[in-house]
Amino acid sequence: MIEWNSLGFNYIKTNTMVCSHYKDGQWGPVESRTDDNITISALSASLHYGVECFEGLKAFKCKDGKIRIFRPDENAKRLIRSATYLGIAAPSEEMFVEMVKQVVLENADFIPPHDTGASLYIRPTLIGVGPQLGVKPSVEAFFMIMVAPVGAYAGGIDSPVKAVIAREYDRAAHKGSGSYKVGGNYAASLFAGLEAKRAGYPGVLYLDPKEHKYIDEFSSSNFFGIKDNTYITPDSHTVLPSITNKSLEQVAKDLGYKTERRPIPVEELATFEEVGECGTAVVITPVNQVDDKPSIEGAEFNAVYKYAKECGPVSRKLYNTLVGIQRGEIEDTHNWCVVL
Numbered sequence: 360m361i362e363w364n365s366l367g368f369n370y371i372k373t374n375t376m377v378c379s380h381y382k383d384g385q386w387g388p389v390e391s392r393t394d395d396n397i398t399i400s401a402l403s404a405s406l407h408y409g410v411e412c413f414e415g416l417k418a419f420k421c422k423d424g425k426i427r428i429f430r431p432d433e434n435a436k437r438l439i440r441s442a443t444y445l446g447i448a449a450p451s452e453e454m455f456v457e458m459v460k461q462v463v464l465e466n467a468d469f470i471p472p473h474d475t476g477a478s479l480y481i482r483p484t485l486i487g488v489g490p491q492l493g494v495k496p497s498v499e500a501f502f503m504i505m506v507a508p509v510g511a512y513a514g515g516i517d518s519p520v521k522a523v524i525a526r527e528y529d530r531a532a533h534k535g536s537g538s539y540k541v542g543g544n545y546a547a548s549l550f551a552g553l554e555a556k557r558a559g560y561p562g563v564l565y566l567d568p569k570e571h572k573y574i575d576e577f578s579s580s581n582f583f584g585i586k587d588n589t590y591i592t593p594d595s596h597t598v599l600p601s602i603t604n605k606s607l608e609q610v611a612k613d614l615g616y617k618t619e620r621r622p623i624p625v626e627e628l629a630t631f632e633e634v635g636e637c638g639t640a641v642v643i644t645p646v647n648q649v650d651d652k653p654s655i656e657g658a659e660f661n662a663v664y665k666y667a668k669e670c671g672p673v674s675r676k677l678y679n680t681l682v683g684i685q686r687g688e689i690e691d692t693h694n695w696c697v698v699l
């Protein structure tokens with residue numbers, strides 16, 4: 360029996376995962392497996408050269424008894440874009456969405472009840488497989504989708520966090536892989552994340568890797584700021600195009616706020632009324648302080664930007680609206696949800 364109310368962001372074994380193997384120029388049949396261990400060649404390029412990309416999305420059990428999956432078509436498109444960058448085969452948008460629906464239905468008993476605030480996290484992953492030594496894209500690929508029931512990732516909307524600017528590190532290069540959802544970007548941000556945790560910061564905020572003058576994003580979520588009834592998020596080619604951010608931007612417009620996507624100089628942090636992180640896992644994590652330090656673990660400060668201790672009213676409104684749409688309690692005027 361799962362304690363739905365005490366779920367974190369941890370893997371819990373579910374009924375099945377679904378997968379397909381790309382070989383000889385085509386995708387094999389979609390398999391459903393109860394075993395979540397896979398066998399691949401020890402010479403797979405995913406293990407040696409980081410030929411890996413992934414996605415994250417959620418399914419919700421709703422009050423009306425239906426299951427809703429939030430914008431899986433967007434995740435399909437983004438995975439195809441990442442796979443193209445890595446030079447490996449990707450499932451079609453249709454194959455992706457069908458496999459997501461299948462794995463959700465096969466694990467419907469692991470979707471938390473609607474009144475818990477929890478959800479089913481869906482993790483599609485695409486890796487280069489097959490024996491190879493040379494540094495080149497894989498001709499074989501393995502696509503798999505796992506699921507796990509999760510609570511709110513970082514404590515959620517009611518637990519604002521403190522973030523630090525990573526002056527010593529970039530998560531991606533100026534003309535590099537920042538806008539693709541590849542595992543390598545995460546490998547590159549783990550060390551800074553550990554230092555930040557040691558120094559008492561749950562959040563790490565990266566700047567543009569070319570000039571280090573503008574805000575890019577957090578290690579695994581996008582940045583937004585609110586001021587003068589405007590939702591503002593960075594326009595940067597090194598930021599991962601978050602589906603949550605894009606959705607919040609639309610929700611902001613629908614609610615009558617203005618929106619801006621433009622470079623945001625670091626100093627502009629002093630002028631925001633609210634600042635937040637956004638992404639699938641949390642939707643919105645309010646940020647109550649950003650410390651700009653030459654070194655994450657050092658004692659020196661360039662600047663300290665402070666915001667309200669609790670989640671601000673605009674962030675809260677955006678959050679409630681988006682979560683309401685995801686959970687089938689607010690009309691889905693943009694047809695974002697796939698309903699099962």
Ligand SMILES: *Cc1c(COP(=O)(O)O)cnc(C)c1O
Nearest residue numbers: 579580581599601602603638639
């Ligand atoms: C996945 C991810 C996000 C959030 O994207 P969503 O589509 O909203 O889940 C933000 N930043 C990075 C670096 C990511 O990998």
